[in-house]
Each structure stands twice: as C-alpha cells, then as structure tokens.
Amino acid sequence: MRILTLALLFITAVASADNNTLKNIDVFELEVATDTQISPDGSRIAYSRVSKDIMTDRSVSNIWIVDADGEHHRPLLSGAESYGSPRWSPTGDRLAYVTSVAERGSQIHVRWMDTGQTAMLSNVRGGPSSLTWSPDGKQIAFEMFVKADDASLASPPPAPEGAEWAPAVKVIDQMRYRADGAGYLEHGNSHLFVLSADGGSPRKITSGDRDYSGPLAWSKDGRRIYFAGNLQDEWEHDPMEAEIWWVELGSGELKQLTDRDGPDFSPTVSPDGSRLAYLGFDDKKMGYHNSDVYVMDLDDGSVEVLTAEFDRSIDDVQWDRSSNRLYVQYDDRGKTNVATLSMRGEVSSVADDVGGVGLGRPYTSGSFSVANNGAYAYTAGRPDRPADVAVGRGSKPPKRLTGLNEDLLGNRDLGAVEEITWQSSADDLEVQGWLVTPPDFDSGKKYPFILEIHGGPFAAYGPQFSSEVQLYAAAGYVVLYTNPRGSTSYGDEFANEIHHNYPGQDYDDLMSGVDAVIARGFVDEESLFVTGGSGGGVLTAWIVGKTDRFRAAVVAKPVINWSSFSLTSDGAPFYSMYWFEKMPWEDPDAYWARSPLSLVGNVTTPTALLTGEVDYRTPLGQSEQFYQALKIRKVDTILVQIPEASHGIVARPSHLIAKVDNILAWFSKYAKK
Numbered sequence: 001m002r003i004l005t006l007a008l009l010f011i012t013a014v015a016s017a018d019n020n021t022l023k024n025i026d027v028f029e030l031e032v033a034t035d036t037q038i039s040p041d042g043s044r045i046a047y048s049r050v051s052k053d054i055m056t057d058r059s060v061s062n063i064w065i066v067d068a069d070g071e072h073h074r075p076l077l078s079g080a081e082s083y084g085s086p087r088w089s090p091t092g093d094r095l096a097y098v099t100s101v102a103e104r105g106s107q108i109h110v111r112w113m114d115t116g117q118t119a120m121l122s123n124v125r126g127g128p129s130s131l132t133w134s135p136d137g138k139q140i141a142f143e144m145f146v147k148a149d150d151a152s153l154a155s156p157p158p159a160p161e162g163a164e165w166a167p168a169v170k171v172i173d174q175m176r177y178r179a180d181g182a183g184y185l186e187h188g189n190s191h192l193f194v195l196s197a198d199g200g201s202p203r204k205i206t207s208g209d210r211d212y213s214g215p216l217a218w219s220k221d222g223r224r225i226y227f228a229g230n231l232q233d234e235w236e237h238d239p240m241e242a243e244i245w246w247v248e249l250g251s252g253e254l255k256q257l258t259d260r261d262g263p264d265f266s267p268t269v270s271p272d273g274s275r276l277a278y279l280g281f282d283d284k285k286m287g288y289h290n291s292d293v294y295v296m297d298l299d300d301g302s303v304e305v306l307t308a309e310f311d312r313s314i315d316d317v318q319w320d321r322s323s324n325r326l327y328v329q330y331d332d333r334g335k336t337n338v339a340t341l342s343m344r345g346e347v348s349s350v351a352d353d354v355g356g357v358g359l360g361r362p363y364t365s366g367s368f369s370v371a372n373n374g375a376y377a378y379t380a381g382r383p384d385r386p387a388d389v390a391v392g393r394g395s396k397p398p399k400r401l402t403g404l405n406e407d408l409l410g411n412r413d414l415g416a417v418e419e420i421t422w423q424s425s426a427d428d429l430e431v432q433g434w435l436v437t438p439p440d441f442d443s444g445k446k447y448p449f450i451l452e453i454h455g456g457p458f459a460a461y462g463p464q465f466s467s468e469v470q471l472y473a474a475a476g477y478v479v480l481y482t483n484p485r486g487s488t489s490y491g492d493e494f495a496n497e498i499h500h501n502y503p504g505q506d507y508d509d510l511m512s513g514v515d516a517v518i519a520r521g522f523v524d525e526e527s528l529f530v531t532g533g534s535g536g537g538v539l540t541a542w543i544v545g546k547t548d549r550f551r552a553a554v555v556a557k558p559v560i561n562w563s564s565f566s567l568t569s570d571g572a573p574f575y576s577m578y579w580f581e582k583m584p585w586e587d588p589d590a591y592w593a594r595s596p597l598s599l600v601g602n603v604t605t606p607t608a609l610l611t612g613e614v615d616y617r618t619p620l621g622q623s624e625q626f627y628q629a630l631k632i633r634k635v636d637t638i639l640v641q642i643p644e645a646s647h648g649i650v651a652r653p654s655h656l657i658a659k660v661d662n663i664l665a666w667f668s669k670y671a672k673k
Contacts, residue, residue, distance in 0.1 A: 020413045021439050021474035024657045027359070027467055028054040031404040032386045033379055034061075034357050035085065035367060039092040042371035043068055046076060046086040046095060047379075047389055049404065052653045059651075063097060068375065068391050070401040077111065077118075085129070089137045094197070096121075096131050096140055108140065108195065121199040130214025133197070134222045140195050141225050143214045146204070147188040175236040179570045180617040181646040192216065192227060194249060205247055206254075210235060213242070215266055220273025224248055226257075228265040228278075239574050240283050244276070244296075257296065258303075264294070266316065270323040274298055277317050277326055287502070287579055288458045288488065288495035293317050293328060293341060306345045311491040317341075321372045329354065331364045331489035333432060334462030338368045338378055338392075351390070351398045355464045356381020360650040360659075361452070361533075362434070362466040362481060363459060364489065381464045383417035383434075385409060413439035415473030417463060422516035424485070426508035429497070432490075433482030433513050434463060438473045443520075448527035448671060451514055451550075452481045455534030455557075457502055460489040471660045477529075477667075480517050484509035484539075500581055503542040503594060510539065511547070526551070529667045533557050534618060534647065538596060541626060544607050545599025552670035554663045556610045557618045557647055560626045562591040570616040600629045606636040608666045610659065612645030638666070 029052070036047045049064045062078035063086050077083040077097065085098040095111045101120060106127040111118045122128060126144040133140055151171040159165045170184075178184045190211045193202040206212045210231045217226040224246040231254075232241060242263040245256050257276070258264040262283035269276055276296040281289040290313040293306045306326075307314060316329040326341040336354035339347050354366035357379055366387065368378035373393070380390035380400055392398030415436040424431055438447065450472050454461045461481050472479045483490070484506040486498035498504055517523055530550045532540040537558025544553050559565045563584040566575045576583050584591045592598050607630060609623040623639060630637040640662050642655055650656035 020411065022409075022412050022414060022467070022470045023474070024471060024661060026408060026412070027653045027656055028052045029405075029408045030359055030386060030467065032357055032359060033389045033402060033404060034387065036369060036377040036379055036389050037086050037088060038068075038369045038371045038375060038377035038391070039088050040090060040372045041092055042373040042375035042393070044092075045377045045389055045391060045401070046088070047377075048084050048086065049075075054653075057652050057654045059653075063095075066389060066401050068377075068401075070399070073402060085131055087131045087133060089133050089197070090135060091137060094137070096133065096197075098128060098131065108142065110197065119199060121195055121197070122202055124193075124202060128193075130216050132214070132216040132218065132225075134194075134218050135220055136222055138197050139222070140197055141216050141218065142193055142195065142202075143190050143212065143216065143227075144193055144202075145186075145188055146191050147186050148209070150187050175572070176570060178616050180615060181648065181651075183614065183616075192225060192247065194225075205249055205252055207252070212247075213265070215268075217267045217269045217276070219246070219269060220271075223250065226267040226269065226276065228263070228267065231256075237573065239571075240578075244278055257301070262289075268317060268319055269298075270319050271321055272323040274323065277319065279314055279317060285578060286496050287486075287499045288492065289313075290492045291315070293326065295343070306341055306343065307347070309345060310347055311493075313488065316367065318368075318370045320370065320374060327368065327370050327376060329366070329368060331460055331462075334364065334434075334460050334483060334489055336364045336366050336462070338376060350376070350392055351378060351380070353380050353382060353390070353398075354378050355462060356385065356387030359386060359465070359467050360648075360656055361454065361468055362461045362464040363454065364462045365464070383463045383465060384414050386465045415439060415470055415479070416441065419463065420516065422512055424505065424509045425512045425515075426505040429485060429494075429505075429509070431482060431484055431509045431513060433480055434461065435517060436469050436473045436479040436481070437522075438476050438478065441522075443522050445522060446524040446527075447476065447478045447522055448667075449514070449517065449523045449529065450477045450479045450667070451510060451528070451530045451532075452479055453510065453530070453532030453536030453539045454481065454483070454487070455532070455536045456488075457486040457498060457506070457535035457538075458488050458495055459535070460487045462489075467656065468660050472664070475664050478517065478523055480513055482510065482513050484513075500579070502579065503539055503596075506539060507542060507546060510543070514549075524672065527672045529553065529670075531556065531663055533649070535559075537618070541596035541607075542599065544605040545596055545602045548604050550605055551672070552606045552608075552667050554608045554610055554666055555623070555626065556659070556663075557612065557615055557649065558596065558609075558622055558626070559618050560595065560622045561597045562595045563588060564625070565618065565622055566591070568619050568621065597625060597629060600626065600633065603630060603633070603635050606666075606670050608638045608640060608662070610640040610642070610649075610662060612642045612647060612649050612655075614644065615647045615649075617647035 032050045034048045061082040063083045065076045066073040083099045087096045108122040128142040130143040151173045191206045195202040228242045244258045264280035267278045279291045312330045337349045338351045339349040357365040366379040375393040379387040388402040390400045531554040533556035540555045611623040627639040
C-alpha cells in the first residue's frame with residue numbers, strides 16, 4: 001500500500017514567498033487568548049495566552065494580565081513551561097494556576113498579587129483540574145484522576161534473572177478503554193479533593209469506582225461541594241446520564257439533588273447561598289438536545305426551568321453578584337453570545353462576538369467570566385482575527401483590550417468573509433453559510449471553488465478566523481463553509497432534521513449552497529472541489545458517491561462504515577443509542593444504508609483519505625476501508641496518515657500545515673490546466 005509521507009506534499013500554499021497573503025509557516029506566529037478570568041472587583045483580567053513554539057512544534061500557554069481599561073498588558077507567568085487555568089481567590093489577592101515542575105507533572109500553584117511571590121501547593125501524581133476556591137479563600141477544591149490496580153486474568157511465572165521476556169499482557173475489562181487524544185486508558189476514576197490554600201497534603205473527599213466531575217461549586221458556608229456525577233450501577237451503559245450531588249467535607253456524606261432520565265451538570269451556587277443553577281435536559285434519545293438552565297431553591301428543593309421557551313442550547317451559566325439574574329453563553333446562527341438571563345426567563349445578549357479560540361476551522365467557541373461589579377470578560381473573535389480579550393459592563397458596548405495578532409495579520413492580505421443564505425432544494429429550508437474570496441478578488445474573473453464541510457455533525461461554523469480556510473483562499477480558491485441541517489445554533493428542530501437520517505437531506509443543503517455560489521458568476525463550474533473532516537468527512541464521502549460534479553475530494557477522518565465505527569469508536573455505545581434506532585446486529589440494513597461505503601460503487605471522483613494515526617474517535621480503519629475499496633475499483637486515491645495525530649489532527653502546528661498542504665496538493669493535481 002502506497003502511503004504519501006507528509007514531507008512529500010509539504011508545499012507552500014501561496015504563489016510566491018514575497019507577497020502579502022497568508023503563508024503556511026505563518027501558523028507558527030498565530031496567538032490565541034483563552035480562559036479569560038476577570039478579577040472579583042472587575043479591575044483586571046488574567047488569561048491564558050497560547051502561542052506556538054516553532055522549535056518544539058508545540059503550543060505553549062503563558063498567563064498574561066491586562067487592566068480593564070486596556071492598560072498594563074504584561075506577562076504574569078511565562079517561560080518554557082506552560083501555565084494555565086488561572087483562578088482568582090474570592091478577594092482577588094491571589095491567583096491559583098496549574099503548571100508543570102520538572103518531573104513532578106502538573107501541580108497547583110498560587111501567586112500573591114501584591115508581592116508577586118509564588119508557591120507550589122500540591123505534590124500529586126495526577127493532573128488537577130476544575131480548580132475552585134472556597135468562599136473564605138482558605139481552601140481550593142479540584143478534580144483529579146486516581147489510578148486503580150490494572151485488571152488481571154492469569155499470573156505469569158517469574159522470569160529468570162537477567163532474562164528479557166516480552167511485556168506483560170494487558171487485560172481490558174472497561175467498556176470505554178481508550179479515548180481520543182489520551183490513548184489507552186488506565187484503570188481508575190476522577191475524584192474530588194480539597195487542598196489548603198497555604199499548601200500541604202490534598203484530602204480526597206470522594207471514593208469508589210465512579211467518576212466525580214467538575215465544574216465544582218462550594219456552598220456559601222464552605223461545608224459542601226456540589227458536582228455532577230453518573231453514580232448509578234449501569235453508568236457504563238448510560239453514557240448521557242448525570243445528576244447533581246453534594247458531598248459533605250467533614251463526613252464525606254453524599255446527597256443526590258436531581259433525579260431524572262437525562263444529564264444535569266455545571267452546578268453554580270448563588271452568591272447569597274440560597275439557590276443552585278445548573279444545566280440539563282430530559283433525555284429523549286434524540287441525536288441532539290438543547291441544554292436548559294434550571295434553578296433549585298436549596299431550602300425546599302423546588303426547581304424552575306428558566307429557558308424552556310428559549311430555543312437555543314445553553315453552554316455555560318454563572319451568577320450575577322445580585323443573585324437575582326444569571327449570565328449565560330449560547331450559540332445563535334453561528335455566533336456565540338454572552339447574555340443576561342432573568343429569573344423570569346428573559347434573555348438579553350450583551351456580546352455576540354465570542355469565539356476565535358480554535359485556529360484550524362471556524363467552529364463556534366469561547367468562554368467568559370463575571371466580576372462582582374457586573375463586569376464580564378470574554379474571548380472575542382472575528383473573521384480576520386483569532387480570539388482577543390474583551391470586557392463589558394451593563395449596556396455599554398464591549399471593548400477589545402488586546403490585539404495579539406495585529407503584528408502578523410495586520411500585514412497580511414486575507415480573504416474577505418461574507419455571510420450568505422439560500423433555500424435547500426430538498427424542502428426550501430433556509431441554510432446559512434459563509435463565502436470566503438481570495439485576496440485581490442475580482443468578481444469579473446472565474447475562480448476554482450472549495451466546499452468545506454464541518455464535523456459533528458451537531459456543531460456549527462461561524463464568522464470566526466480559520467487558518468485553514470484562509471490558506472485555501474490564499475491559494476486562489478473561493479471557499480464556502482456552511483451549517484447544513486443538523487448543525488447547532490438554529491434550534492432543536494433544525495438540528496434534529498437529521499435524527500436517524502444522517503447523511504440525508506443535508507446533502508441537498510450543501511449542493512444547493514454550491515449552486516447558489518455558482519449563480520453569482522465568479523466560480524468556474526469545471527473547477528469544483530470538496531473536503532471535510534469527521535462528520536464533514538462522512539458527507540464528503542457521501543457526496544462523491546452521489547455526484548461526479550467535483551474534480552477531486554479529500555475525505556478527512558471519516559466514518560465510512562457505521563457498523564464497524566459504532567463498535568470501535570471511543571464513543572461506544574453512544575452512537576448506536578442516539579443516532580440509530582437499534583443496535584448494528586439488530587438492524588444491519590439501517591447502518592449500511594447510511595454508510596458511505598454502500599455508495600463506493602458509484603465513485604469516479606479522485607478521492608484522497610486523510611486521518612491521524614492515533615485517531616480513536618473515527619479510527620484509521622474507517623479511512624482504510626474506503627481507500628481499499630477505491631483501489632479495488634481503480635479510482636485514483638491516496639491515503640495520507642498523519643503520525644502521532646489524534647482526531648483533531650491540528651494539535652501540533654506542523655500537523656495543521658500538513659493537512660492544508662496535502663489537501664491543496666491533491667486539488668492542484670486535478671486542477672483544470
């Protein structure tokens with residue numbers, strides 16, 4: 001089997017080295033603001049500033065700080081190690097964070113803001129996460145994985161002294177035994193700990209063989225910690241289930257607060273200690289569910305849902321200092337919003353430009369935090385810039401405080417991004433997308449065209465910076481990226497248009513979008529190309545089985561055979577439970593009918609496959625099945641394997657470059673001469 005190496009197609013995606021378009025090597029110069037944490041008094045914002053190290057080919061996170069008026073922007077914690085998860089103490093006098101020290105692994109540290117002194121508080125084996133200060137600032141709660149003994153079946157005889165035997169066998173008895181990005185999982189569970197803010201030994205406050213998950217919330221008196229957990233006996237067979245619990249710090253007593261068929265998660269206690277807000281939904285076994293905001297009275301246990309009439313999914317919820325309203329984050333028509341939510345369910349957006357955290361493709365993303373004075377900070381993205389730090393308060397328009405990429409992108413000619421809509425040929429459903437034209441675009445000329453399809457499929461693209469799309473535009477292509485039916489941010493009904501029907505009419509949505517762009521007159525109809533990853537890889541493979549209108553295709557990290565995928569993905573048994581009516585052995589015809597492999601006999605389009613070698617979400621075997629089938633049928637194809645890459649592929653900057661360069665090289669091979 002011929003496998004193209006990355007070096008073979010590691011090309012420059014622009015016409016010349018001295019023009020002002022974006023170049024592949026520029027990926028190493030891009031920076032992103034993430035995890036914006038505003039101080040309790042609203043005067044300062046600490047955030048993680050993520051950059052790329054060209055020598056190690058890795059992302060490096062440092063913690064920077066900036067005043068709320070944009071002044072005194074400076075590094076707070078920086079160096080060769082990565083610093084992340086900044087969390088202010090209740091009074092703002094200290095900042096907790098996580099970083100690695102020598103060979104100790106990730107540890108909790110604290111910085112005193114008046115003197116700049118720092119100290120390592122923990123000395124633990126696992127990586128602590130979900131750091132949460134107690135109300136009095138004397139303790140920090142966190143979540144951490146605790147390793148258990150490995151499963152065993154037989155005991156081997158002892159090897160003679162000096163002998164070199166093969167490694168011991170591995171016995172797997174977990175349903176979820178590997179995870180994308182993490183590899184094969186150790187035996188063990190996530191547990192909750194508390195640690196003195198002055199340092200010392202962490203105290204484990206949960207036990208057993210279940211996972212206890214953050215984010216965490218303290219009771220106002222500091223005696224309890226609220227968390228989400230799937231602690232039922234059948235937890236492995238019910239992957240969506242979770243309830244809100246509290247654990248008593250003194251006794252370790254557990255109490256379950258919610259009880260329904262469906263997940264409850266992300267608990268947060270009101271500043272006055274009287275109410276608990278959290279997210280959740282009733283599990284109807286649909287492919288997609290909106291998450292709602294619930295508020296529980298902690299005295300009588302009564303619960304009210306605040307967003308029952310709001311047809312968008314809430315991704316985060318935080319209390320205002322008054323305890324009479326909440327701040328929430330949600331996606332709407334490809335844009336991520338921060339909004340206030342009243343106790344009557346009134347939603348008022350205060351910022352709709354949240355995002356820009358990802359550098360690869362233009363997915364919705366981002367985060368926010370709220371100060372005691374009602375000010376909020378968030379990651380602000382836009383089509384021509386990755387995320388910066390922005391701050392807002394009250395009815396005043398938010399203000400961007402940083403310009404992390406101005407030195408680079410301010411000197412690059414980027415593709416213009418335009419929102420467009422069209423009606424699907426399937427049923428006139430309105431579909432939204434974004435059209436990107438090359439720098440120095442001339443509407444009187446004809447351009448080659450790329451249709452770029454998002455994954456998920458329950459996800460959304462938006463008007464965010466995308467290095468991949470911009471590199472396509474820099475290479476001279478008009479690019480369309482879009483949210484066909486099944487995408488999120490358009491409500492529950494739009495997303496579930498593909499329930500038990502994916503791929504389906506989303507194909508028609510995409511083809512109608514291509515036709516709408518062609519109708520504008522500047523696309524060469526004989527120079528159409530298509531690519532997409534994950535769910536977009538599914539649809540790309542489906543497309544070439546349905547039509548030969550594209551000159552070439554690149555199918556990235558796809559599902560090709562739903563039966564084999566549902567039993568080898570790290571998400572089993574989720575997919576069979578929620579995306580199909582029955583298990584694959586109960587209704588094999590349904591799985592086959594929706595598998596792109598069923599259409600391989602129709603494919604004539606030159607089609608490349610591209611997948612990470614350690615992808616455990618859509619394992620490499622999926623791509624190999626399509627590759628082998630195309631080879632047998634003598635359709636021109638290649639298989640591009642990206643070493644060390646998991647499902648996301650672009651975790652390392654060179655992988656992102658290799659992905660784009662290989663796609664462009666494949667398209668160039670079949671470009672109209």
